[in-house]
Amino acid sequence: MVLSPAEKEARILGVTELWGDIVAKRAWGWQKSDPWQRRLLKCQDRFIILNCSRQSGKSSTLAVKAVHKALTTPKALILFVAEQRQSNEDLRKCREIVSAYDEYLREKYDNKMLCQAITDNITSIEFDIGSRIIALPGNEKVRGYSAPTMVILDEASYLKDEVFVGIDPMLEVSQGQLILASTPNGTSGFFHTEWTNPRYTQFQIRWNECPRIDPESIRRKRLIYGEAYVKQEYETEFLDDISSLFSERALLKSMDETEAPFTEDMANIHKVLQGEVELI
Numbered sequence: 001m002v003l004s005p006a007e008k009e010a011r012i013l014g015v016t017e018l019w020g021d022i023v024a025k026r027a028w029g030w031q032k033s034d035p036w037q038r039r040l041l042k043c044q045d046r047f048i049i050l051n052c053s054r055q056s057g058k059s060s061t062l063a064v065k066a067v068h069k070a071l072t073t074p075k076a077l078i079l080f081v082a083e084q085r086q087s088n089e090d091l092r093k094c095r096e097i098v099s100a101y102d103e104y105l106r107e108k109y110d111n112k113m114l115c116q117a118i119t120d121n122i123t124s125i126e127f128d129i130g131s132r133i134i135a136l137p138g139n140e141k142v143r144g145y146s147a148p149t150m151v152i153l154d155e156a157s158y159l160k161d162e163v164f165v166g167i168d169p170m171l172e173v174s175q176g177q178l179i180l181a182s183t184p185n186g187t188s189g190f191f192h193t194e195w196t197n198p199r200y201t202q203f204q205i206r207w208n209e210c211p212r213i214d215p216e217s218i219r220r221k222r223l224i225y226g227e228a229y230v231k232q233e234y235e236t237e238f239l240d241d242i243s244s245l246f247s248e249r250a251l252l253k254s255m256d257e258t259e260a261p262f263t264e265d266m267a268n269i270h271k272v273l274q275g276e277v278e279l280i
């Protein structure tokens with residue numbers, strides 16, 4: 001039986017983790033998704049919670065999952081809810097996946113098949129089958145959307161409880177999928193409570209289960225920021241006393257590659273983290 005290009009691609013799309021590997025390789029040069037990332041891509045459970053190390057690949061894998069859902073479910077409404085900058089970043093990752101898939105299709109079928117959004121702006125992407133991916137800041141605006149197919153809360157432990165309380169009822173009606181993803185942030189707040197709620201399928205990935213995190217960089221972080229910091233950000237632990245961690249997190253955020261460190265001390269720490277100077 002000879003399959004048409006559309007039938008062939010529909011079959012590939014039908015194997016989510018295979019499709020994910022194709023687009024993530026093209027978009028970001030991944031050799032292969034990690035086993036937990038493949039499980040997450042396939043997972044159809046209604047309630048999913050990810051308590052995973054920094055930089056383990058949460059946001060990227062969720063972007064692949066979101067685009068896959070949008071391309072395979074007519075009229076799907078997919079919401080990314082996070083602090084504004086984060087949800088914009090999540091949508092940017094989705095956009096990268098869409099262009100990678102478009103490039104793959106054009107190349108394979110000599111420009112006769114493509115994947116293009118019909119609307120693409122700073123806060124949303126819409127496809128010809130009527131599906132949409134929308135990035136929302138984690139505030140009261142979230143309430144305005146009805147019957148979502150999938151709601152993803154990225155960096156969930158940094159969102160207010162009110163945001164979560166507003167989302168849960170929307171999903172009751174649509175029976176949509178809810179995905180909470182974060183590193184821990186203390187023992188108060190909904191992310192901590194939901195972590196032990198049995199309705200969720202859990203994903204827990206510590207830094208040493210992530211092949212791209214170098215033990216040496218963790219050793220340095222332990223020395224510079226302390227044990228508690230590493231436990232929370234890389235070892236997925238919910239700590240009781242996190243007051244000292246707030247300043248550390250702010251410090252790290254200020255170390256974005258795009259932002260210059262603003263004191264000499266921070267510049268030095270930055271150099272150590274980048275491996276430019278040895279820690280004595």
Ligand SMILES: Nc1ncnc2c1ncn2[C@@H]1O[C@H](COP(=O)(O)OP(=O)(O)OP(=O)(O)O)[C@@H](O)[C@H]1O
Pocket residue numbers: 028029030031032033034037052053054055056057058059060061212
């Ligand atoms: N399977 C993989 N193969 C190669 N690179 C990967 C893989 N998974 C993730 N990455 C890369 O790791 C980096 C971190 O990914 P991502 O931002 O998705 O992680 P995160 O867990 O959301 O991080 P953060 O905690 O900082 O928000 C990115 O550069 C991403 O492309």
Ligand SMILES: [Mg+2]
Pocket residue numbers: 058059060154
């Ligand atoms: Mg992330």
